[in-house]
Amino acid sequence: MFIKVKKAWDTESSATDEVIYRGRREFLRKSAGYGIAAGVALYGADTLFGLSEALAALPVKERKAALSGYAYPAPRNPIFTLDRPLTDETVAGRYNNFYEFSSRKNVYKYVDGFKTRPWTVKISGLVRKPGVYDVEKLIKKFGVEERLYRLRCVEAWAMAVPWTGFPMRKLLDMVEPESSAKYVVFKTLYDRKVFRQQTIRFWLPWPYTEGLTMAEAANELTLLATGIYGHELPGQHGAPIRLVTPWKYGFKSIKSIVSIEFAEKQPPTFWNTLGPSEYAFTSNVDPEVPHPRWSQATERMLGSKERRKTLKYNGYGEFVAGLYR
Numbered sequence: 001m002f003i004k005v006k007k008a009w010d011t012e013s014s015a016t017d018e019v020i021y022r023g024r025r026e027f028l029r030k031s032a033g034y035g036i037a038a039g040v041a042l043y044g045a046d047t048l049f050g051l052s053e054a055l056a057a058l059p060v061k062e063r064k065a066a067l068s069g070y071a072y073p074a075p076r077n078p079i080f081t082l083d084r085p086l087t088d089e090t091v092a093g094r095y096n097n098f099y100e101f102s103s104r105k106n107v108y109k110y111v112d113g114f115k116t117r118p119w120t121v122k123i124s125g126l127v128r129k130p131g132v133y134d135v136e137k138l139i140k141k142f143g144v145e146e147r148l149y150r151l152r153c154v155e156a157w158a159m160a161v162p163w164t165g166f167p168m169r170k171l172l173d174m175v176e177p178e179s180s181a182k183y184v185v186f187k188t189l190y191d192r193k194v195f196r197q198q199t200i201r202f203w204l205p206w207p208y209t210e211g212l213t214m215a216e217a218a219n220e221l222t223l224l225a226t227g228i229y230g231h232e233l234p235g236q237h238g239a240p241i242r243l244v245t246p247w248k249y250g251f252k253s254i255k256s257i258v259s260i261e262f263a264e265k266q267p268p269t270f271w272n273t274l275g276p277s278e279y280a281f282t283s284n285v286d287p288e289v290p291h292p293r294w295s296q297a298t299e300r301m302l303g304s305k306e307r308r309k310t311l312k313y314n315g316y317g318e319f320v321a322g323l324y325r
């Protein structure tokens with residue numbers, strides 16, 4: 001007899017239906033409390049209610065339980081192994097670069113009101129299937145996996161963390177870029193009500209923008225992360241969806257993405273615009289190419305006094321060296 005073995009990350013439609021059902025019920029309960037006419041609430045519930053809205057309406061505990069039905073924790077992809085211990089979660093979550101919130105490492109103090117659900121990503125440019133895609137639906141469609149990756153910041157500190165997400169490759173297969181597309185352009189949300197620094201430092205080249213070549217975007221390592229340490233991304237790590245390119249300096253791994261565009265020309269990017277000689281467009285980790293003001297030969301592991309030798313391509317040469325020959 002043939003038994004279909006379901007991979008843990010196969011989509012579970014029954015789990016999703018349950019989320020929508022419970023979220024809708026919760027939404028109706030709240031709407032009644034706010035005195036919204038039942039007709040209006042029902043109209044909204046029946047015609048507009050999707051997975052994201054349902055999840056957003058659930059209390060935190062129930063939301064966690066619902067997500068565990070199809071997203072977290074995700075099965076670990078055994079291909080990606082580490083040469084060093086994982087960074088402690090609280091250490092990684094309290095030493096962040098996210099200039100939209102703060103130009104210091106204390107980003108975690110500013111993310112409490114950051115509303116990341118519902119959230120959509122606009123796909124545009126040289127692509128056959130442009131559109132506005134709901135992050136929750138992408139997670140459901142592609143499934144997610146856990147990957148242990150090193151991350152090396154251009155400032156010479158490093159960490160090792162378990163991301164949860166799906167390969168960018170899956171998204172490319174779905175949206176079908178045109179053959180004329182040479183670059184992928186990623187943008188973070190621009191909203192001065194959400195990100196205080198977009199007002200305080202209004203002169204910076206917002207929105208934060210990053211770019212990859214098509215071949216880099218399609219590489220096996222390129223991950224769109226939606227989680228970390230076995231749960232959803234907290235705000236400071238770039239909720240609800242961010243890029244992770246572990247062979248490049250951390251600033252390429254753009255957070256809180258709202259737009260992915262396929263383009264013929266290399267786009268101007270945030271750090272490259274601010275300092276072209278310090279932050280190259282490609283910015284692959286390379287111990288032999290110093291920053292103009294400091295060496296890149298070694299790195300400090302967050303949460304420890306350990307200094308390690310920096311590895312070319314951050315140790316990911318077997319996956320990516322072929323891209324640059």
Ligand SMILES: Nc1nc2c(c(=O)[nH]1)N[C@H]1C(S)=C(S)[C@@H](COP(=O)(O)O)O[C@H]1N2
Binds near residue numbers: 095099154236237250
């Ligand atoms: N939108 C946005 N994305 C960003 C940044 C930022 O300031 N804004 N900082 C980058 C830098 S410099 C690094 S090192 C990583 C840090 O990711 P982490 O805070 O999750 O460790 O995010 C990158 N992505």
Ligand SMILES: [Mo]
Binds near residue numbers: 251
């Ligand atoms: Mo960084």
